[in-house]
Amino acid sequence: MYAFTFHRPQTVRQAASLLAKNQEAKLLAGGHTLLPTMKLRLAGPPQLIDLSLIDGLAGIEQSGRSLTIGAMTRHNDVNTSPVVQQAIPVLAKLAGMIGDPAVRHMGTIGGSIANNDPNADYPAACLGLGVTIVTNKRRIKADEFFTGMFSTALEPAEIITKVSFPIPKKAAYQKFRNQASRFALVGVFVSKRGSDIRVAVTGAGSNGVFRVSSFEEALKKRFSPKSLEGMTIPADGMNSDIHGSAEYRAHLVGVLARRAVAEAIGKSAA
Amino acid sequence: MAANTAAVSLTVNGKPVTAEVDPRTLLVQLLREHLRLTGTHVGCDTSQCGACVVHVNGKATKSCTVLALQLGGANVLTIEGLAAPDGPLHPMQEAFRENHGLQCGYCTPGMIMTAVDMVRRKGNDLDEHTIREELEGNICRCTGYHNIVKAIAAGARAMRGTSAAKAAE
Numbered sequence: 001m002y003a004f005t006f007h008r009p010q011t012v013r014q015a016a017s018l019l020a021k022n023q024e025a026k027l028l029a030g031g032h033t034l035l036p037t038m039k040l041r042l043a044g045p046p047q048l049i050d051l052s053l054i055d056g057l058a059g060i061e062q063s064g065r066s067l068t069i070g071a072m073t074r075h076n077d078v079n080t081s082p083v084v085q086q087a088i089p090v091l092a093k094l095a096g097m098i099g100d101p102a103v104r105h106m107g108t109i110g111g112s113i114a115n116n117d118p119n120a121d122y123p124a125a126c127l128g129l130g131v132t133i134v135t136n137k138r139r140i141k142a143d144e145f146f147t148g149m150f151s152t153a154l155e156p157a158e159i160i161t162k163v164s165f166p167i168p169k170k171a172a173y174q175k176f177r178n179q180a181s182r183f184a185l186v187g188v189f190v191s192k193r194g195s196d197i198r199v200a201v202t203g204a205g206s207n208g209v210f211r212v213s214s215f216e217e218a219l220k221k222r223f224s225p226k227s228l229e230g231m232t233i234p235a236d237g238m239n240s241d242i243h244g245s246a247e248y249r250a251h252l253v254g255v256l257a258r259r260a261v262a263e264a265i266g267k268s269a270a
Numbered sequence: 271m272a273a274n275t276a277a278v279s280l281t282v283n284g285k286p287v288t289a290e291v292d293p294r295t296l297l298v299q300l301l302r303e304h305l306r307l308t309g310t311h312v313g314c315d316t317s318q319c320g321a322c323v324v325h326v327n328g329k330a331t332k333s334c335t336v337l338a339l340q341l342g343g344a345n346v347l348t349i350e351g352l353a354a355p356d357g358p359l360h361p362m363q364e365a366f367r368e369n370h371g372l373q374c375g376y377c378t379p380g381m382i383m384t385a386v387d388m389v390r391r392k393g394n395d396l397d398e399h400t401i402r403e404e405l406e407g408n409i410c411r412c413t414g415y416h417n418i419v420k421a422i423a424a425g426a427r428a429m430r431g432t433s434a435a436k437a438a439e
Contacts, residue, residue: 003293006339102332
């Protein structure tokens with residue numbers, strides 16, 4: 001690692017002020033992406049700002065038809081929360097699919113979405129549920145938040161404080177794992193909330209998480225795997241590497257979307 | 271040591287510890303190099319293999335992927351703190367011995383710390399499927415896992431009603 005100085009602010013305001021003064025500084029949440037990246041010297045922030053002492057950044061709360069999860073809430077806490085399991089069971093399940101038990105004790109939802117790894121699970125849930133990302137400055141819709149691989153709409157000195165999830169009527173997530181890394185080779189999240197139907201894909205796109213409007217239109221007529229029968233997406237813009245070609249990933253998007261819709265309506269996988 | 275150092279105070283195996291460290295110091299380096307607690311191993315150094323698992327505030331954590339300075343005020347339990355130095359082994363350690371749950375032993379401290387955390391979260395009756403799923407973050411290159419799985423199931427049963435899991439936490 002390159003040398004850095006370490007800060008532990010007590011409030012979001014102090015953290016934001018440190019960030020404003022030190023443009024190259026990085027926020028440290030769970031650290032399970034940032035620290036490995038720093039070890040490889042792919043990142044060398046001169047300052048690290050640890051968010052773990054700030055009160056009120058972690059926690060889960062349901063209010064009416066909305067579930068709010070604090071940015072520093074660990075994956076394990078989302079996975080095991082009775083509130084999440086009851087309100088959005090697929091979200092609890094998805095959190096339990098990230099990394100391994102020890103990683104889930106440290107990794108946070110805020111860290112995951114701020115990083116926007118193209119293979120991460122949480123961006124698919126956020127885009128697939130149409131969340132609102134709340135920062136110290138404003139509220140950002142998921143559709144505007146994820147702007148490309150490892151990039152987001154966050155401005156300098158902007159800190160995610162929580163994520164607000166509308167509770168869907170039906171939702172499911174299908175993750176097809178890379179057998180070595182266990183990351184999503186392709187993951188498809190589907191949800192239905194009134195007339196709002198969303199299909200979000202992680203792992204496949206070379207520009208990060210994205211929605212599939214053709215699938216969403218087809219599902220608006222009838223929310224059933226049959227509506228997606230024979231449908232696929234173009235291989236253009238899909239990742240292609242030793243783990244799978246662009247065509248393979250494009251094919252998986254269709255397969256997993258049908259399985260996810262089947263799961264969401266409580267039928268066995270198509 | 272470089273001019274850029276900072277102090278950190280935490281509890282390790284029930285004892286208060288204060289150290290002056292370079293901010294880059296990982297928890298596993300603090301344990302091994304500053305405190306000479308070399309039971310915690312470094313395997314991959316990329317948070318995949320689990321040889322470095324310790325408990326931080328009671329939860330299994332990969333000590334190669336946490337900075338010492340993140341842990342001011344924290345309570346850390348390592349393999350050395352699982353049983354009293356001159357007392358009997360912790361039931362999970364005893365189960366690994368009894369079931370030949372190791373060969374070279376390099377992954378064993380991390381396996382045992384993960385296993386004790388597994389019992390805390392999943393209870394004393396662990397089926398084979400659960401144990402294998404829960405070992406996703408712990409790699410063994412000798413055993414083929416068979417005896418590790420047996421050892422954890424037996425250790426979990428042996429921990430029933432004991433306060434061993436809570437010692438030093």
